[in-house]
Amino acid sequence: MKHTELIRQMTLEEKASLMSGKNFWQTQNIERLGIPSIFLADGPHGIRKQAAAADHLGLNESIPATCFPTAATVANSWNIELGGKIGRYLGAEAVSQKVNVLLGPGINMKRNPLAGRNFEYFSEDPYLAGKMAASYISGIQTYGISACVKHFAVNNQEERRMSIDTIVDERTLREIYLTAFEIAIKEGKTKSVMSSYNMLNGVYTNENIHLMREILRNEWGFEGVVVTDWGGSNDRVDGLIAGNELEMPTTAGETDEEIIQAVKSGKIKEEVLDESVDRLLELIFATEEVYNNPQKEFDRQEHHQVAQEAAEESIVLLKNEGNILPLHKNKKVAIIGEFAKEARYQGAGSSIVNPSILDNTLDCLEESGIISMGFESGFDRYGTKNQKKIDKACALAKNSDVVLLYIGLDEATEAEGLDRHSMMIPENQIELLNALYQVNNNIVAVLSCGAAVEMPWINKVKGLVHGYLSGQAGAKAILRVLTGAVNPSGKLAETYPIKYEDTPSYNHFPGKEVSVEYREGLYIGYRYFDTVNKDVLFPFGFGLSYTTFEYSKIELDTEGVTFNITNTGQREGMEIAQLYVGCNSTKIFRANKELKGFVKIFLNPGETKAVSIPFDDKTFRYFNVKTNCWEIETADYEIMIGASCADIRLQGVITIEGTGAPLPYDNEQLPSYYSGKANIVSLEEFERLLGCKVPAAKWDRSKPLGYNDTIAQCEYAKGGVARFAFKLINFSHWFLRKIGKRSTANLIMMSIYHMPFRGIARMTGEVINMPMLDGVLLIVNGQFFKGLRHVLSEGRKRAKTAKAKQKLAQTTKEA
Incomplete structure (x- = not known):
């Protein structure tokens, strides 16, 4: 322990007091020993330090801060350096507001398109999410404060999130739901981790010895602090035994007394409490420079410009029929859609930011050079039908060359604490689009939302620009893409299915009562669609550009892959090359291909660059449930370089010598998993995968209601x-x-x-x-x-x- 001498001077009561908050956002202090409080604040995409009464729902306004694009948006940039840059600017603002621990980034997997916090999470792929998170963490912690990666782990629905029991097999847990955390913790070196609300296989995550001790501490070597999600502590003593140091918010000393009594009764050894105190002290003293440095206001305009750069690199061009984009300078344009007047730029809930500056489309039109014929809202923001608004929009569209239609999901649809009810955008927006199509079919849709949506209307637009939730400077960034001032370079970090029913977790989302079963196993997102050859609307990794790129000259060795990319178009641009790996053996079930590396490069017209993507310790591994270790299978592996998971440009084969581990499965017992058709898995087959019985998923209505009932x-x-x-x-x-x-x-x-x-x-x-x-x-x-x-x-x-x-x-x- 690093602070043994200081801990020796503490009473048992003082040690226990440090284990929960002083108030809603601060830790406890001990004046006589010179131990200060530290301040924790929400901040995955901007600092939310509340000036008024504290809450965890985003109700009360916070101190103005830069609202950067959300994680779901920046993931589309596939740019690790950009993630680090955003992190540094977040860290600088945290210091300016005297925040010691920034509660982010969030890196849970996008198991299902309807999960309510998808806008806060990077991707459906753990490798991409982990690499982006590690870059954020490194950037944030540049200034001596702590990032806090969350929500650990398998927190993939909002309904009943504080009590739902997630039932998942060990291999899926390790390969899909923990790999991003492993990368973030090992490479980003985060100083703190936030435990999730839910249970994992029958035990609350912050009390889960397997998760918290065996994996996080022992296997990954994490030495930092684990903090509960707000109100997420179930049994305080069990949480402490598992290594969950800090409970937030305050319990006014109630759980302190529980810890004291547990030590006195011998339920928990005081040495275990001392370890937790030591780790918390290390976090407190490691971030105390926040208080020692003079408070310095950040340059709002400079930070706003970085938010704009982040948005520009993250915008995805999904459709460009007849090269309707970029907009020609002499075209007369109708601006239609409520989101053009008031931008939809962030999610709702604990991550909501009070922006320091806020761009709106109508305010930025003149600077963009677009010849605007006028603006009509066309629809009510929150779904109410209004024929008068549609009629006015159509009248404007009739007299214009091109219609810019701003549509998407509203703030009440995408919010923490709620899962979406469908993948559709509101019906009143679709009615508007149908009406506009009758009078002018030169429609460019600008989509604003933080998650995948169905697009049965896709054939009625010639252009589709997806801004996701692009932060306070997103409106201007989108205009720069529309006009060609910026060549779009974003690519999707998640799959867009044609319809929700195609989603592999469709039959088991969300868990409605006691538990939610992850019967699809490894097959989430593109891993499922690609393996079973299921058509999708837009594949993982897809995005268009105003230029074209050619891939050539692939070379392989045991260290990695090299190849050339040439810009074969007429303008400069950035391309995201993606490395996928597939195993040719059928002895162990796997997805057809998995992302194992990526790189983003800038190329001038006609320029060729040699690109290298190295292999790492995750390139060929799988988790073996018999050996309880990561293993490598001896086999031939397909090495694929693609512009998306469905657009493979170069391929090669390499033979890899494995670790000789015994086969973990009997393929006859798991036919759905070996075929990849894991969207409909029987209870019996799922239990064979789990290696145990599945607990009852329904409430026992004969029992009295208790603490963990809702x-x-x-x-x-x-x-x-x-x-x-x-x-x-x-x-x-x-x-x-x-x-x-x-x-x-x-x-x-x-x-x-x-x-x-x-x-x-x-x-x-x-x-x-x-x-x-x-x-x-x-x-x-x-x-x-x-x-x-x-x-x-x-x-x-x-x-x-x-x-x-x-x-x-x-x-x-x-x-």
């Missing part, structure tokens, strides 16, 4: 008051949606409906404690008067204790 389960409560409360919550949600207050309605789902009862205590700090919650549960389970007496009695005790603490603190201060 408010939604009050529908089945024995207590009439609880059932009435459930009906009231449901009615409120329905009514608010009916009158158009969708954002407010969403808050009910986010902060009440799917909240487990323990979350009431964990998220309210001093207002409701666990003994009071016991009384609430008595009421819920049909013992109204007993429960009410218990709540009132424990409330009085809590108030008395709080008053005594306040008096003691005042006396100590005066002394």
Whole structure:
């Protein structure tokens, strides 16, 4: 331990106090020993340090900061150096706002297109996500602060996120859901990790010894701090035993007492507590330069320019029929769509940023050189149908050469705490597009959303520019792509299926009650579509340019692959070359191909460059469930260089000597996995893959409700008051949606409906404690008067204790 001498001077009570927050965003301090508090703030794509009352839902406005493009957007750049640059600027802003720990980046896999936080995550591919995350982390930590990679792990749905049990086999866990974290932690050297809300195979992640001790600590050698997601602690002592140091937010000393009693009873050794204290102290002192440096305002305009550069490199050109883009300078253009007036540039929830500057399309038109014929909103932002708006838009489109149509998903559709209900964009936008097509078929759609959407309307647009959620400078960046000032170079970091039903996890998303089963195994995203040769709308890695590139002269050896790329077009541009590897053996089931490297290069017209992509320790490995180790199979491997996973330009074969491990599977027992057709897997076959029985996925409605049951389960409560409360919550949600207050309605789902009862205590700090919650549960389970007496009695005790603490603190201060 690094801080043994300091820890020796601490009382047991002081050690325990450090293990949970002082308030909503700060850690506890110990003045007599010179241990300061540190400040944690949300910030995957911009600092969210709240000036007013703290919350975890993005309700209260934060101090202005640069809103960079979201992770889902920047992943389309495939540019590690750009990720590092964004990280450095995020780190500089964190220092300027006295933030020690920046809570990001988020790197969970995009298992399903409807997952509510997909806009915060990089990719469906762990290699791409891991490399981008590592670059962000390195950049953020340049300034001496800490990044906090999240949410560890397999946190892939928002519905019931604080209690859902994720059932996944070990190989899929390692290869798909943990590889990005492994890369981020080993290469990015993050100082902190955030545990996720959910359970993993029956154990909450922050209490999961296999995940936290065996893999994170022992296998990967992580020596930093693990912090819970806000309100994500279930059993505080079990979490501490697993190595989860910091619980956030504050519990007003309630869980401190649990730790103290656990040490005194021998349930946990004080040496284990000391280890956790030591790691937290290291984080505190390693980031204390934040306080030692004089506060320095960042250059808002410079940071805004970096946000614009990031957006420009991340925009994806998906369609360009008849070279309608870039727009010709003499074309008269109609600007249509609500998002042109008020840009859709970020997600909603804990990552929401108060932008320091905000570009909007209409404000940037003159500078872009576009000849605008005018603007019409065309549709209501939140889905209400309005024929008058459509008629006005069509009248404008009739008299224009080209229609720029700004469409996408609204803020109430993509938000933390909620999964989307469908992959469609709102119907009123599609009606507008259909109407415009009747009067002018020269339509260029500009799409703004943070995740994949269905596009049954794709044949009615000649151009399609996808800006994703491109941050505060995204509107100007998109105009620069539309006019050709910037040659688009982004490529998709996720697959766009033709329809949602084609998605491999369609039958098992989201988990509605107790658990969610990852029956598709390894086959998420392109791994599934490519293996079973399923048509998609746009493949992983796809993106168009205003120039063309030719690949040639592939050479292979055991160190890597080299090849040439030539810009065969008429203008400069950047190309993303992707390395995929496929194993020719059929002894172990695998995807047809997997991304194992990539590079982005700039080329002038006619220029040729030699490109090298080295192999690394992840190029040929697979996780063997018999040996419980990473192994390599002796086989011939296809080495494929592509412009996307579906556009392979160069191929070669290399023979690799393996590790000689025994085969982990019987192919006759796992036909769906060996064929890749893992979209419909029987329970029996999934259990053979797991190597154990699958737990019951439904609630046991005969049991009384407990700490980890959700408010939604009050529908089945024995207590009439609880059932009435459930009906009231449901009615409120329905009514608010009916009158158009969708954002407010969403808050009910986010902060009440799917909240487990323990979350009431964990998220309210001093207002409701666990003994009071016991009384609430008595009421819920049909013992109204007993429960009410218990709540009132424990409330009085809590108030008395709080008053005594306040008096003691005042006396100590005066002394």
